[in-house]
Each structure stands twice: as C-alpha cells, then as structure tokens.
Amino acid sequence: xxxxxxxxxxxxxxxxAINGLLGRRMPKALVTxxxxxxxxxxxxxxxxxxWQYAQEYAPGGRTFEDVYxxxxxxxxxxxxxxxxxxxxxVMLFVVTFVGFWIHVYSAGYMGHEEGYSxxxxxxxxxxxxxxxxxxxxxxxxxxxxxxxxGLCSYLLIGFxxxxxxxxxxGKKAFIVNRIGDFAFLLGLFALFAKFSTLTYTEIFPxxxxxxxxxxxEYVPGFSLAAFVALCFFVGAMGKSAQIPLYVWLPDAMxxxxxxxxxxxxxxxxxxxxxxxxxxxxxxxxxxxxSMFVAIIxxxxxxxxxxxxxxxxxxxxxxxxSTVSQLGYMFLAAGLGAYSAALFHVxxxxxxxxxxxxxxxxxxxxxxxxxxxxQMGGLKKHMPSTYWxxxxxxxAISGVPLLSGFFSKDEILHAAASNHQWVLWAVGLITAxxxxxxxxxxxxxxxxxxxxxxxxxxxxxxxxxxxxxxxLWILAVGAVFAGYVGVPKLLSMGRDLNRFHHWLEPVIAxxxxxxxxxxxxxxxxxxxxxxxxxxxxxxxxxLSRSFYGGDNGLAxxxxxxxxxxxxxxxxxxxxxxxEIYDALIVRPLAALSRFFWKVVDTFxxxxxxxxxxxxxxxTGDVGRFSTTGNVRNYALYFFLGVILLFWWIAFA
Amino acid sequence: xxxxxxxxLLLAAALFAIGxxxxxxxxxxxSIFLSIELMLNAANLTLVAYARQMDDRTGQLIVFFxxxxxxxxxxxxxxxxxxxxxxxxxxxVNRMNLMRW
Numbered sequence: 001x002x003x004x005x006x007x008x009x010x011x012x013x014x015x016x017a018i019n020g021l022l023g024r025r026m027p028k029a030l031v032t033x034x035x036x037x038x039x040x041x042x043x044x045x046x047x048x049x050x051w052q053y054a055q056e057y058a059p060g061g062r063t064f065e066d067v068y069x070x071x072x073x074x075x076x077x078x079x080x081x082x083x084x085x086x087x088x089x090v091m092l093f094v095v096t097f098v099g100f101w102i103h104v105y106s107a108g109y110m111g112h113e114e115g116y117s118x119x120x121x122x123x124x125x126x127x128x129x130x131x132x133x134x135x136x137x138x139x140x141x142x143x144x145x146x147x148x149x150g151l152c153s154y155l156l157i158g159f160x161x162x163x164x165x166x167x168x169x170g171k172k173a174f175i176v177n178r179i180g181d182f183a184f185l186l187g188l189f190a191l192f193a194k195f196s197t198l199t200y201t202e203i204f205p206x207x208x209x210x211x212x213x214x215x216x217e218y219v220p221g222f223s224l225a226a227f228v229a230l231c232f233f234v235g236a237m238g239k240s241a242q243i244p245l246y247v248w249l250p251d252a253m254x255x256x257x258x259x260x261x262x263x264x265x266x267x268x269x270x271x272x273x274x275x276x277x278x279x280x281x282x283x284x285x286x287x288x289x290s291m292f293v294a295i296i297x298x299x300x301x302x303x304x305x306x307x308x309x310x311x312x313x314x315x316x317x318x319x320x321s322t323v324s325q326l327g328y329m330f331l332a333a334g335l336g337a338y339s340a341a342l343f344h345v346x347x348x349x350x351x352x353x354x355x356x357x358x359x360x361x362x363x364x365x366x367x368x369x370x371x372x373x374q375m376g377g378l379k380k381h382m383p384s385t386y387w388x389x390x391x392x393x394x395a396i397s398g399v400p401l402l403s404g405f406f407s408k409d410e411i412l413h414a415a416a417s418n419h420q421w422v423l424w425a426v427g428l429i430t431a432x433x434x435x436x437x438x439x440x441x442x443x444x445x446x447x448x449x450x451x452x453x454x455x456x457x458x459x460x461x462x463x464x465x466x467x468x469x470x471l472w473i474l475a476v477g478a479v480f481a482g483y484v485g486v487p488k489l490l491s492m493g494r495d496l497n498r499f500h501h502w503l504e505p506v507i508a509x510x511x512x513x514x515x516x517x518x519x520x521x522x523x524x525x526x527x528x529x530x531x532x533x534x535x536x537x538x539x540x541x542l543s544r545s546f547y548g549g550d551n552g553l554a555x556x557x558x559x560x561x562x563x564x565x566x567x568x569x570x571x572x573x574x575x576x577x578e579i580y581d582a583l584i585v586r587p588l589a590a591l592s593r594f595f596w597k598v599v600d601t602f603x604x605x606x607x608x609x610x611x612x613x614x615x616x617x618t619g620d621v622g623r624f625s626t627t628g629n630v631r632n633y634a635l636y637f638f639l640g641v642i643l644l645f646w647w648i649a650f651a
Numbered sequence: 652x653x654x655x656x657x658x659x660l661l662l663a664a665a666l667f668a669i670g671x672x673x674x675x676x677x678x679x680x681x682s683i684f685l686s687i688e689l690m691l692n693a694a695n696l697t698l699v700a701y702a703r704q705m706d707d708r709t710g711q712l713i714v715f716f717x718x719x720x721x722x723x724x725x726x727x728x729x730x731x732x733x734x735x736x737x738x739x740x741x742x743x744v745n746r747m748n749l750m751r752w
Contacts, residue, residue, distance in 0.1 A: 628751030630744045634675050634683075 001048035002064050005082050008045050008096070009131035012038045016124035023117025035120030036103045039127055043096040050093060053084050061505035065137055065201065075196065083137035083200065087506040090342060091134035091274055094349045097477075098266045099127050101470035105357050106258040108466030109364060119159065119256070126152035130267050134274060138199040139188055142275065146184070146239065149268045150177045156263065157255040166254040173248035180238020180245055187231030194224060204281045211285055225285040232279055233293050236272030242330060243300045246323045247577055253315040257360030260315060265322050265356050266349035273329045273345050277338045280507050284336065294334025298426040301327030303574075305433035309440070310560070310570035313370045314359045317441050321396065322352055324430060328411050331423060337414035339503045343485045344411060346499075347403035350477035351395035355438075357471055358389035361463040362445060366456055372444040373553055374456070379446040381460040386446050388471040393442050395478040397435035398536045403482030409532060410485065416528055428535055435539025440556070443547035451553060659700035666693035680732050680742040684725060691721045 015038030023031050057064050063085035071078045084092070103123060110119050129148025136142045151174075158170030188198065194213065195203050207214055207225075218224035236242065241249040252264050263269070276283060276293070283290050304323035311317045325348050332341035363370050365382060379386040395404040408431060415424035450457055462468065485499035547556045560567040569575075666689055673686030695714045702710025732742055739746060 623752040626750060626752050628748030630747060631675060638671060638675060 001045065001052045002084065003066070004045050005049050005064070005066060005084060005135070006068055008042045008049070008092070009128045009135060011041045011045075012124040012131070013128040014038065016121045016128060019117045019124065020121035023121060026117065028111075028116060031117045031120055032107050035117075035124060036100075036107055038124055039096065039100045039103045042127065042131065043100045046092050046096040049084060050089055053089055057084070058086065058089075058502070063201070063505075067137075076192075077197070078140050079138060079199065080141065081137040081199075082135040082141075084135070085506055086503050087274070087278060087342070088134050090346060090503070091270075092131070094270075094346050095127070095130050095134060095267050098349050098353050098474070099130070099262060101473055102258050102262045102266075102353060102357065103127075105261075105360070105467050105470040106256075108464050109258055109360055110256060111466075113256075115159065119156075122152055122155045122159070123259070123262070126156065126263060126268070130271070133271055137201065138197075139191070140198050142278075143184065143188065146235075146271060146275075147181065149263070149271065150174060150181070150239070153177070153252070153263050153268060156259040157252045159255055159259070163254075169248075169251040169254040173252050176245050176248040177238045180235040183231045183238075184235025187228045187235065190218070190224060190228050190231065200278065207281050207285070214282065215285055223286065225282050226289045229279070229283050229286040229289040230292070232275060232282075233289065233296075236276055236330070237296070238272075239275075240269045240272030240326050240330070241300075241323045242272075242296050242327065243303060246300065246304065247580060249323055250316050250319045250573070253313070253319050257315065257356060257363060260319070261353045261356035261360065264319065265352035269322060269326055270329070270345045270349065273326070273333060273341055276330070276333045277342050277507070280333075280336075280338045283333070290334045290336065292334070294331050294420070294423060297327045297330030297332075297334055298423045298430075299327070300324065301331065301430045302426050302433070303327075305430045305437065307570055307573045308437040309433065310567055312373050312571075314362065314372050314375075314441055314445060315356075315370055317372075317437060318352070318355055318359060321355075321434065321438065324434065325352065325396070328408065328427065328430070331427060332411040332414055335414045335418050335420065335423070337411065338507045339485075339500045340407065340410040340414050342503065343499050344407040347395070347407040347478070347481050350474055350481050351392045351402075351404055354388060354392040354471060354474035354478050355396065357467070357474065358385050358392060361385040361467055361471065362389075364463055364467070365460050366452065367459050369452065369456060372441060374452040375445045375450070376448045376452075376553070377446070377450040378460065382446075382462045384462055384468040384471060388468075388475040389446070390442060391475045392478055393438040396438055397540060398431050398532060399435075399540075400533055401482075402479050403477070405533075405536075406482035406485050409529060412528065412532055413525070416524075428532060431532060432535040432539040435536045436543045439540050439543035440547050443543065443552045444556070447548060448550045448552040656700050656704045659696060663693045663696040663700070666690075666696065678743050678745055680735075680744055681729075683744065684728055688721060688725065691717060 015034050018034050019026075019031055026034075053064060063083055065081060065083045067079045067081040069080040071080065103120075106119065106123065110116055113119065126149060129145045129152060131145070133142050133145025133149060136145060154170040154174040156170075157173050158167040160166045191203065192198055195206065197203060211225075214225040214228075215223045218227050222230070234245075238245040249264055249269070253260055255263075283293070301324045304320045304327065308317050308320035308324065311320060325344070329341045329344050329348070332338070332344065359370075361382065362375065362378060362385060365378070365385075366375065369375070391402070395402040398405045398408040408427075412424055412427050412431075415421075415427055450460075484502075485497050546559060547553070549555070572578075670686045670689035670693060673689065674683050677683050677686065695717055698710040698714050698717070702708060735747060736742055
C-alpha cells in the first residue's frame with residue numbers, strides 16, 4: 001500500500017480539477033460523489049499506508065521515502081518525494097480523517113448554496129495542498145504545499161465573492177500570510193546556502209552529528225540555527241496566527257463554516273506547528289529563539305482568550321479560541337516539548353473542528369444568524385448539536401478524561417518541569433479563560449430562552465444526518481483521542497504515553513525536558529494536575545453563574561456595564577486592527593498613492609508623453625516644408641545634388 | 652586642327668546651367684520637360700567629348716542609352732501631364748499643389 005502513497009495528495013487534486021472544470025455541468029450528486037469520494041479514497045489509502053508503516057517501519061524507527069522525480073537547476077536538486085515517518089504519519093491521519101468528515105458535513109451544509117461545485121473544487125484543492133505539505137520529504141515540497149493552502153484559504157474565505165466583506169477578508173489573510181512566507185523563504189535560502197539541500201533526511205542528521213555547523217555566528221547576534229529558527233517561526237506566525245500576524249484569522253470567519261473548521265482550526269493553521277516540530281533539531285540549537293517562541297505562544301494564548309470573552313459572534317469566539325490554542329502549541333514547542341505540541345494539534349483538530357461544525361449547525365438552523373445575542377434555548381431544538389458541542393467545550397476546557405485534558409496538561413507540565421513558572425501561570429489562567437468563554441458560548445447559544453425573531457424560531461430544526469454524523473464522529477475523537485498520550489503520573493507507573501514514544505525517532509529529546517521529566521516529584525505533579533482541573537471547573541461554573549439560566553444574556557450584560565472600559569477594549573479586540581490600519585496600512589496606502597501620482601503618472605508617463613509631444617511639435621513645424629509646389633521640390637533636388645557633389649569632391 | 656576639348660565641356664556646362672534654371676523657373680510643364688531634355692543633352696555632349704578625347708567609344712555607347720531613357724521619360728511625363736490636364740485643365744505647375752500641408 002505504501003507504493004500508493006503518492007495518490008494521497010493526487011486524488012483530491014484530480015477531484016478539484018474535475019469539479020472545477022466540469023462541475024457546473026455535472027449533476028449535484030456527481031459533484032458530491034467526486035468531491036467527497038476523493039478525500040475518502042485518500043483516507044482509505046492513508047489508513048492502509050499507516051497500517052503498513054506501523055507494521056514494517058515504525059518498530060525499527062525507519063522512514064518510508066519515495067522519490068518520484070528529481071528537478072535539477074544547476075546546483076539545485078529538488079526531489080519531488082514523499083516521506084512517511086512518525087511525524088508525518090500523525091499529521092496524515094489528522095488531515096485525512098478530519099478532512100474527510102468535514103467534506104461529508106459540507107455536502108449537507110452547502111447543499112443549497114450556489115457555487116457548490118466550486119466549493120468542493122477549492123476544498124479538494126486545499127486537501128491536496130495540505131497533504132503535499134505534510135508528506136513532503138524536503139522543505140521545498142513543504143513550501144509548495146504551504147503556499148497552496150494559503151491560496152485555497154484565500155479562495156475559500158472569499159467564497160461569497162459578491163458580498164463586500166469576504167473578498168477583503170480573503171485578501172487580508174493572503175497578504176498577512178505572505179509576510180510570514182517571506183521570512184520562511186529567507187530561512188530556506190539560508191539553510192540551502194549552507195547545506196546545498198533542503199531534504200530533511202540530509203539536513204537534520206548532519207546538524208545533529210555536527211552542531212558546530214550551525215552554531216557559529218551567521219548574522220550579528222544570531223547563529224545560523226537561530227537565524228533559520230527565527231525566520232521559520234515568523235513564517236509560522238503568519239500561517240498559524242500568532243502575535244503579531246494573527247489578525248487575519250478572525251476575519252477569515254467570513255468564509256463558509258466548514259471552511260473555518262477545516263482550514264482555520266484543524267489543519268492549515270497547524271502547518272506552522274508541524275514545521276517547527278519537523279525542524280526541532282534546529283530549534284534545540286537555538287535556545288534564545290525557542291524561548292521567544294514559547295513567550296509569543298503564551299502571550300498569544302492569553303491575549304486571544306481575553307478577546308474571546310467579549311465576542312458576540314459565535315464564530316469569532318471560536319476563531320480567537322483557535323488563536324489561543326495555537327499559542328499553547330507554540331508554548332510547548334518553544335519549551336522543547338515537541339510531542340506535547342503535536343499532541344495538542346491532534347486533540348485540538350478534533351474538538352475545534354467539532355465546535356466549528358456544531359456552530360455551523362446552529363447557524364444553519366438560525367437561517368444564517370451568527371450573533372449569540374439572538375440565540376438561546378436551542379438545546380431542545382437541536383439535541384445532537386447541543387450534546388456534541390458540549391463535549392467539544394468540555395474537551396477544550398481541559399476537563400479530565402477528555403482529550404484536551406491530556407494534551408493541555410502535558411503542555412503545562414512541560415512549563416512546570418522547566419521551572420518556567422510565569423509561562424505556566426499564563427497557561428493556567430488561559431485555561432480558566434478558555435473554559436469560561438467556551439461555556440459562555442454554550443449557555444448563550446443553547447440555554448435560556450430564545451431571543452431571536454419569530455421566523456427564526458419557526459425555522460429552528462436539527463440538522464440532517466450528513467451534518468450530525470460527522471459531529472458525533474468528531475465527538476468520539478474529542479473524547480478518546482487523548483488516550484494515546486496518558487502521562488506516567490496518571491497511569492499508575494505504567495508508561496502509557498504511546499504518543500510520545502511514537503514520535504521519538506523524529507524528536508531528539510532535549511536535555512532540559514529529559515531531566516525535567518523527573519525533577520518535580522509525584523506529589524508536586526499531582527498538585528499541578530489538580531490545580532489545572534480546578535481552574536477549568538471554576539471557569540465553567542463561573543460561566544454558569546454569569547450566563548446560565550433563563551436570562552443569561554441580561555445577566556452577562558450587567559458585568560459588561562460594571563467594567564465598561566475593559567469590556568469595550570475586549571470587544572474591539574484591543575483595537576489592534578485599527579492600530580495596524582493607522583500605523584501600517586495608511587502610510588503604505590499613502591506611499592502607494594505617491595508612487596502612483598508622482599512617480600508613475602508624472603515622471604514616467606510624463607517622460608513618454610514628452611517624447612510624443614516633441615514628435616508632434618516637429619511635425620507641426622516640419623509640415624510647412626511640404627508646399628505641394630513642384631518647383632520647390634525641384635529646388636530641393638538641385639540643392640541636394642550640389643551638396644552631394646561637394647561632399648564627394650571635398651570631404 | 653582640332654577643337655580643344657574644353658570648348659565642348661564649357662558648352663555642355665552652359666547648356667546644363669540653362670537647362671537647370673529653366674527647370675526650376677518655368678511655369679509651363681512642357682517648358683520644364685524641354686529644359687530637362689536640354690540638361691540630358693548637355694550630359695550627352697560631355698560624354699561624347701570625352702569619348703573622342705580618350706579614344707574610347709564607350710562614351711558614345713552610353714549616349715545611346717541616355718537618349719533612349721530620355722525618350723521614354725518624356726513619353727511618360729507627357730502622359731502624366733495629359734492625365735493632369737484632364738482633371739485640372741491647366742499645366743501650370745504652380746496650380747498643382749494638392750500635396751501641400
């Protein structure tokens with residue numbers, strides 16, 4: 001089956017081509033069959049490959065690599081090759097599994113929308129690019145996938161292109177992403193300049209064997225490792241929405257909700273984390289940059305969580321939640337806990353996709369309404385949606401025994417083991433905030449009395465099976481996905497953290513964490529777990545007292561009235577977009593206008609127009625020589641002859 | 652006693668000058684053609700004079716060609732003038748100035 005690995009990204013690509021080129025003339029059932037069938041085929045092949053990999057390659061810690069083509073351009077040799085190792089296996093599973101169920105959900109959600117075939121074409125194209133990203137065996141193939149998902153993000157955010165907001169949001173996403181891509185490219189150039197290759201299996205072993213290659217000073221103040229690590233992380237800032245390049249993610253909610261689930265929760269935004277984990281060898285040799293990564297991650301986590309507290313659009317709450325959880329992942333990666341970061345990627349994919357799809361179900365029932373202030377009491381109308389959403393909320397809040405608990409706990413444990421108590425505290429507070437705002441959305445949406453219009457109330461209905469079945473499947477994942485990573489503490493001494501062991505071949509264990517694993521003592525570790533759990537539950541109960549019951553919204557409003565300044569600050573997302581607009585967008589627009597009006601119109605066009613003007617002037621003057629009088633012409637002949645004679649005779 | 656060649660050349664030059672002035676100055680189209688023929692014949696005279704002086708009959712051969720060309724040119728030119736006359740009812744070259752600015 002592993003010889004079919006290359007089909008995994010190719011089948012969705014073919015699906016995209018078929019639906020994109022011929023979809024308009026195909027019956028909807030065929031569009032659905034192609035659009036959902038391609039990811040299904042990818043999933044089946046992926047599962048087969050994963051099974052074969054687990055049987056034959058994993059036990060020896062070997063990787064499967066297959067080269068399909070070799071591009072050569074002078075000294076540059078780029079293989080078009082895929083690799084299946086422990087890391088890409090995890091990502092492959094997450095992307096194909098969650099991706100497939102979101103495609104199924106989309107068939108129901110987008111069933112009555114115009115542009116149905118275009119939607120599936122773009123979504124399949126996205127799957128193809130994302131799979132390329134995770135399966136590539138070198139940084140360039142990863143970059144191709146990286147750019148591809150950025151493109152599809154733009155296309156899908158701006159899906160409703162006839163409305164004013166989506167195209168602008170799509171542009172914003174693409175442009176902000178590009179800033180990160182630029183830095184990523186710089187990192188790639190630096191790496192290539194040193195190693196003349198971009199293949200993982202050629203670079204990482206060389207660095208691991210000879211760290212001196214990358215630790216000498218490369219740029220003032222930075223070693224090559226630090227430079228590359230920093231450049232890569234800026235790329236991750238853009239793709240995975242960290243401070244300061246996160247601003248596109250909330251705007252990206254203008255796209256259809258399944259898009260938000262797939263791209264902006266489960267897969268594309270985790271590409272940055274994947275990239276950092278893949279490059280863990282480099283990050284370990286750049287401790288300063290790694291700490292920077294951790295700090296940015298933690299700051300982003302708490303910053304975004306605080307904004308989510310005051311958002312009224314259910315999708316915006318989830319968007320900021322995603323930014324916040326991505327912060328957790330980078331916090332882990334920065335501390336050297338790469339497997340914890342990846343673990344959180346996996347669990348987050350399940351529960352965040354679940355939450356988004358649940359919100360989509362709600363929006364669908366509300367006839368397109370996304371404002372939670374218009375909702376309320378939906379639990380009796382949509383039981384499946386309600387219960388799966390609650391499961392997702394419990395998971396993300398880190399309630400014990402669900403997946404989020406295990407992954408979040410491992411991240412906080414990493415902070416504590418490394419004695420980074422500030423980061424630990426930030427992570428803890430964010431966990432509390434997360435529980436609070438997630439259950440705020442639960443109470444405002446599903447509990448209490450309905451606050452919308454009568455027509456909306458009549459329209460309320462549970463979603464069709466094409467939408468609820470994926471919800472339940474993802475709910476099962478959200479509950480059980482954590483069990484592959486049970487920490488030693490809770491497993492009564494038995495080492496059940498399969499996830500960590502699975503990743504060992506790929507992740508060189510950093511000195512800090514190895515030592516740190518055992519330096520806290522069982523008592524301290526139990527205390528930390530209990531504190532975390534207590535904080536999460538406090539968040540949930542506090543949220544219930546604020547927003548539970550029949551008058552949840554009104555009760556919550558009184559709190560907003562008591563702290564108007566804070567509330568306004570949070571609701572307006574700390575005015576970051578406005579600050580960017582004033583500091584960056586406007587000066588840039590003014591500069592553009594200068595280049596346009598002065599340089600282009602006045603100077604360049606002026607120069608060309610001046611040439612034309614001179615020609616015209618010459619013509620206007622010169623035309624008087626065409627008198628039409630033959631005798632004048634004869635005179636000119638004669639003068640010319642004399643000139644010729646003179647020239648031949650004397651010059 | 653032979654005539655010094657300079658006389659012939661001087662005569663040819665004088666004829667040529669007269670022809671040129673005539674071609675540039677006359678109003679009547681036919682007169683202009685006359686002047687042009689005069690210039691051509693001046694050239695012929697020069698050619699024959701040198702042919703005699705250098706004892707080389709090539710010069711005389713060239714004269715034949717020149718005369719044939721002159722005749723053809725006159726024929727074409729006169730045909731042109733007839734065509735113009737049919738339109739303009741005049742052969743005053745001053746009146747043929749359609750190509751003015």
